[in-house]
Amino acid sequence: MERKIDKVLRDWSDxxxxxxxxxxxxxxxxxxxxxxxxxxxxxxxxxxxxxxDNPDYIxxxxxxxxxxxxxxxxxxxxxRDSFEGCLLFLDEIQCCPGAFSALKPMVDDGRCDIACSGxxxxxxxxxxxxxxxxxxxxxxxxxxxxxxxxxxxxxxxAQTDTIRSHVSEMKPFDxxxxxRLNDLFARFLVxxxxxxSVSAYAASHMYTDSYRxxxxxxxxxxxxxxxxxxxxxESLRINQCFESVPRQLSREKDASFIxxxxxxxxxxxxxxxxxxxxxxxxxxxxxxxxNIEEISEPFEMKTSGKAFKVFMKDTGILTYMMGPAVxxxxxxxxxxxxxxxxxxxxxFGALSRKGYKVHYYSNPTRRxxxxxxxxxxxxxxxxxVKSGRRKSAKSLNKALSEDKAIDVAMKVSDSNLSVDENxxxxxxxxxxxxxxxxxxxxxxPMDYIEDLKSRLDSEHGNPRIIPTEDR
Numbered sequence: 502m503e504r505k506i507d508k509v510l511r512d513w514s515d516x517x518x519x520x521x522x523x524x525x526x527x528x529x530x531x532x533x534x535x536x537x538x539x540x541x542x543x544x545x546x547x548x549x550x551x552x553x554d555n556p557d558y559i560x561x562x563x564x565x566x567x568x569x570x571x572x573x574x575x576x577x578x579x580x581r582d583s584f585e586g587c588l589l590f591l592d593e594i595q596c597c598p599g600a601f602s603a604l605k606p607m608v609d610d611g612r613c614d615i616a617c618s619g620x621x622x623x624x625x626x627x628x629x630x631x632x633x634x635x636x637x638x639x640x641x642x643x644x645x646x647x648x649x650x651x652x653x654x655x656x657x658x659a660q661t662d663t664i665r666s667h668v669s670e671m672k673p674f675d676x677x678x679x680x681r682l683n684d685l686f687a688r689f690l691v692x693x694x695x696x697x698s699v700s701a702y703a704a705s706h707m708y709t710d711s712y713r714x715x716x717x718x719x720x721x722x723x724x725x726x727x728x729x730x731x732x733x734x735e736s737l738r739i740n741q742c743f744e745s746v747p748r749q750l751s752r753e754k755d756a757s758f759i760x761x762x763x764x765x766x767x768x769x770x771x772x773x774x775x776x777x778x779x780x781x782x783x784x785x786x787x788x789x790x791x792n793i794e795e796i797s798e799p800f801e802m803k804t805s806g807k808a809f810k811v812f813m814k815d816t817g818i819l820t821y822m823m824g825p826a827v828x829x830x831x832x833x834x835x836x837x838x839x840x841x842x843x844x845x846x847x848x849f850g851a852l853s854r855k856g857y858k859v860h861y862y863s864n865p866t867r868r869x870x871x872x873x874x875x876x877x878x879x880x881x882x883x884x885x886v887k888s889g890r891r892k893s894a895k896s897l898n899k900a901l902s903e904d905k906a907i908d909v910a911m912k913v914s915d916s917n918l919s920v921d922e923n924x925x926x927x928x929x930x931x932x933x934x935x936x937x938x939x940x941x942x943x944x945x946p947m948d949y950i951e952d953l954k955s956r957l958d959s960e961h962g963n964p965r966i967i968p969t970e971d972r
Contacts (some may be wrong), residue, residue, distance in 0.1 A: 502645075523637050525642075568603075572607070588614050588615075667918060687834070690847055694817065701714050750842055788849070794864070796862055848913060862900075877936075883897065901925070911925065
């Protein structure tokens with residue numbers, strides 16, 4: 502299946518002075534497959550070492566970690582006289598801290614290109630003793646997005662580009678086209694973006710097959726918690742937080758994460774569960790969306806520090822954890838089930854995958870809640886998701902009348918593309934999946950440099966001839 506990360510990896514391989522690639526991401530998103538594909542397409546050979554499946558290989562990166570020593574061990578292990586044209590693939594590198602430490606000398610040596618992948622890398626990366634600064638290029642790979650899902654279902658890039666042009670130009674879809682795209686998006690909500698789940702459904706069009714894959718992946722995620730967390734109490738708390746996410750998001754009035762709802766033990770809060778949430782976030786299983794107290798930038802200065810929502814990286818896992826009845830209801834057209842938790846999770850995920858830092862705004866005093874507040878490439882944008890029966894957007898209308906900082910107001914529901922009399926942009930649920938990517942805003946040109954240098958020189962008795970037109 503085609504993935505957008507493929508181009509990122511090809512671009513890395515094409516650059517001459519690149520570091521070691523470290524591809525991060527949660528379990529089962531296709532990291533190993535993507536690197537193997539790169540190795541097959543771009544290199545004469547590939548050496549793959551999986552430290553999780555073959556822990557004996559860890560000894561290759563013990564003791565002397567100089568490039569000569571490591572490559573000598575590799576040459577004996579894999580019967581190699583030369584590493585020219587080879588891609589060295591270190592899979593599940595989090596199981597071998599020594600390999601991570603050896604990346605800098607091996608990259609400096611330049612004997613071959615090195616690509617790594619890891620599912621739980623947060624603790625290793627933040628450890629300064631193990632971070633080969635300047636020698637590693639970190640990339641993130643998450644579950645498939647809706648466009649990649651459509652490719653897996655047989656759509657071409659030209660066809661998804663047509664969808665994107667409709668969204669960017671606010672050109673309404675044909676009624677039948679909209680109906681079918683809505684149906685596909687509903688299926689994406691329950692199948693998710695894990696490649697095993699998507700490929701199973703693409704092959705048979707049976708949710709039962711996809712469900713089995715999701716069941717296996719969910720078990721792997723739970724196993725990872727036990728494998729990588731030595732403290733049994735902490736492991737239990739991480740699992741409790743993980744299992745509470747569907748329940749927390751499905752709350753009727755306020756889907757903010759409440760520590761006391763994790764377990765039935767009274768008095769438990771951030772002190773007991775804060776590190777568990779951080780672990781799940783670092784492992785790429787969940788993502789946090791923080792509340793802001795004011796609809797203005799900079800957002801990080803307006804966060805309350807306490808209130809946040811927890812979203813799952815993959816909506817398929819979320820729906821699986823809610824049960825088959827929820828999946829059937831969503832595909833049947835009832836995305837409002839569980840108070841629209843799944844569709845809100847998907848919209849947040851779509852924006853996050855495009856690089857946007859998304860917050861939400863909730864103010865009981867003003868009786869307002871906006872699901873997404875973010876900077877849309879230089880413009881302050883807000884989104885209200887209307888997944889329930891009531892289609893009125895009271896919070897959005899109130900925000901537009903009272904908060905002058907808002908540049909773009911959007912409403913996402915089961916509607917077509919349109920712009921209303923208040924300038925609010927209306928999108929179908931799949932609309933944010935085709936928004937433009939977040940981009941770095943370019944700084945204005947520095948057309949004063951030569952003039953400044955001339956003036957500084959003249960002040961120090963070293964006058965320069967200033968062109969007439971610049972005087």
